[in-house]
Amino acid sequence: MTQTRGLPIQNDSDAAIVARVLAGDSGAYSVIVARYRAQYGRYAVRMLGSREDAEEALQDAFVRAYRSLAKCDEPERFAPWFFRILANRCRTAGTRRGRRERTFVNDEIALLSASEEHPAERAAWREELDRALQRLDTDQREAFLLKHVEELGYDDMAAITGVGVSALKMRVKRACERLRELLDEVQGD
Amino acid sequence: MRCKVTEESREGQGLSPFIAQIAAELKRPVRLDPRFDERVMEALHAPEVIPLHPTRQADKPGTRRPWIARTWTLHVSPIGAFAAAAALVGVVAFGAWQLSPIDQVQVASEQFTDGLTPVSNTGAEPLVVHQFTYYQKGLQSISLEGDFNDWNADSTSLTEVSPGVWTVSLRLRPGVYEYQFILNGKQRVADPTMPQTSSDFGSPNSVVTVSAKVAR
Numbered sequence: 001m002t003q004t005r006g007l008p009i010q011n012d013s014d015a016a017i018v019a020r021v022l023a024g025d026s027g028a029y030s031v032i033v034a035r036y037r038a039q040y041g042r043y044a045v046r047m048l049g050s051r052e053d054a055e056e057a058l059q060d061a062f063v064r065a066y067r068s069l070a071k072c073d074e075p076e077r078f079a080p081w082f083f084r085i086l087a088n089r090c091r092t093a094g095t096r097r098g099r100r101e102r103t104f105v106n107d108e109i110a111l112l113s114a115s116e117e118h119p120a121e122r123a124a125w126r127e128e129l130d131r132a133l134q135r136l137d138t139d140q141r142e143a144f145l146l147k148h149v150e151e152l153g154y155d156d157m158a159a160i161t162g163v164g165v166s167a168l169k170m171r172v173k174r175a176c177e178r179l180r181e182l183l184d185e186v187q188g189d
Numbered sequence: 190m191r192c193k194v195t196e197e198s199r200e201g202q203g204l205s206p207f208i209a210q211i212a213a214e215l216k217r218p219v220r221l222d223p224r225f226d227e228r229v230m231e232a233l234h235a236p237e238v239i240p241l242h243p244t245r246q247a248d249k250p251g252t253r254r255p256w257i258a259r260t261w262t263l264h265v266s267p268i269g270a271f272a273a274a275a276a277l278v279g280v281v282a283f284g285a286w287q288l289s290p291i292d293q294v295q296v297a298s299e300q301f302t303d304g305l306t307p308v309s310n311t312g313a314e315p316l317v318v319h320q321f322t323y324y325q326k327g328l329q330s331i332s333l334e335g336d337f338n339d340w341n342a343d344s345t346s347l348t349e350v351s352p353g354v355w356t357v358s359l360r361l362r363p364g365v366y367e368y369q370f371i372l373n374g375k376q377r378v379a380d381p382t383m384p385q386t387s388s389d390f391g392s393p394n395s396v397v398t399v400s401a402k403v404a405r
Contacts, residue, residue, distance in 0.1 A: 010320055010358035011348045026233060033226050034320035035354055038218060038382050042324075045219040055221055062229045079351055129214055148204070148212040151326070176208055 018075035021066070033062055036079065040086050046145050047090040049134045057093045061086040084160045087142065094138045132182035136175055139163075143171035144179070218324065218381030223398065316360040319399050323370050323380065326353035335368025335394075337361055342371045363401040367394035 009017065010031055020028040037058070044054035065072075065082050072081050133141060146157045147168075154165040161168065204212070222228070323331055328349075334342040337359060347355040347370075367386065369377050379385045380395035387393055 010356055011350060014351065027230075029233065030226060030230055031320060031356075031358075033229050034322050035350060035356055037221060037225060038322055038324040039354060041221045041225075041382070042216075042219045046215055051219070051221070054219075055225060058221075059225070059229050059232055063232050066233050126214060129211060133215070145215070148208055149215045176205075179211060180207060 013076060014078035015076040018069060018072060018078055022069055026066075029066055032078070036082065040083065043083075043145060043150060044086065044090055046133065046149060047141060048093055049130060053093050057089040058086065061089045064089070080156060080159060087146075087160050091138060091142070128183065132179055135182055136178055140171050140175035140178060143168050144175035147172045220382050220384075223383060227400070314363050314401055317363055317399050317401060318358050319361050319397065320356060320358040321347070321368070321370075321380070321397075322354065322356045322382075323347060324353055324355070325372070328353075328355070329373050331355045332371045332374070333357060333368060334371060336366045337368070361399045363399050365396060365398050367396055369394055 009020070009028060012020075012031075014032065014035075017028050017031050021032075040061075041054060041058055044058045045051055048054045048057060061082065065085050068085075072078060074081070133144075136144065142161065143157065143163075146152045146160065147154075152160070154168055157163075157168050158165050163171075321333055331347040332342040333345040333347060334340045338344045345357055345359070347357045349355050369379060369392065371377055377392045379393045380397075383395040383397055385393040386396050
């Protein structure tokens, strides 16, 4: 018979877990990984358009965060600190991808959760949307995802990207306009 | 285009339906490799890249390596080199004659009769901590039901440890388990980040393979 009792550490705050890791309990870091894998995995996939690239960037970010954990001045705010690392890794990975001249990789992720009512229609819509998203400039795509998908405020976005609020607002606005253009083009076909 | 896009509202009047529709689509969870956590934990302890040609301490001005680490040059005449090679061959041949194959077998045999027994799996497999996580903002509660708790959602609740991040960890025996999350006490959903299988009740179950390897 399996035991189903939750473990106290799983409900601990980020700061408590970070303290455990810094005290030598490296296994406690798995709690952090499991806690933020889904949330930030989604961001990485949307930024990079490919599950493989996203997993690589996310893993790299987790490893870098682990090795720099002592430099996390506010462990209770581990999530935004980690997000900053991940955003940098995604930008670097996006640059590498640009060099490879790959514009978009449509893997199975886009089709995993297709609507039960109109799966083909929904899959096609997602494909167009993902393609349009990947055609945005990296800065615009990042700003759009942080604002409208991750639902961050502009101050938090500025802390993560190191870009001023005014510039971020402009990027979000431009991203919205560009997405509309791109999707209207498809709609007009 | 298969999906109609509604008109965008003016700037500053809130989120337009157009953007809201896109955002909702992009908020769908994604599925990562089920071994992702394991890979990350392995990578944490992987050695960092060691430069192929590290700068040697002795190369820096003002430093001197110990004698054992210094580079020495030995000049030998052809006759001297031949004599040294012959001596080396002689030493190797003498050693091989002293240690016969029978002696080697006897040594190996003695090791096995020295009270050692083969390793065997004598006990039950240990429990492994597995963490279940669900990410969605705006929920009141999430519970978990599956093979491991006889599909009793009342026994296992998730805790919101960070805005929208719900989690609970269970000690499980290694094996394959099916499960679902219950959102706000009524909506059954599969874990969008894990493989799924059909269930007897319409909505798919998620499948997790708990491996003893990840026990820590």
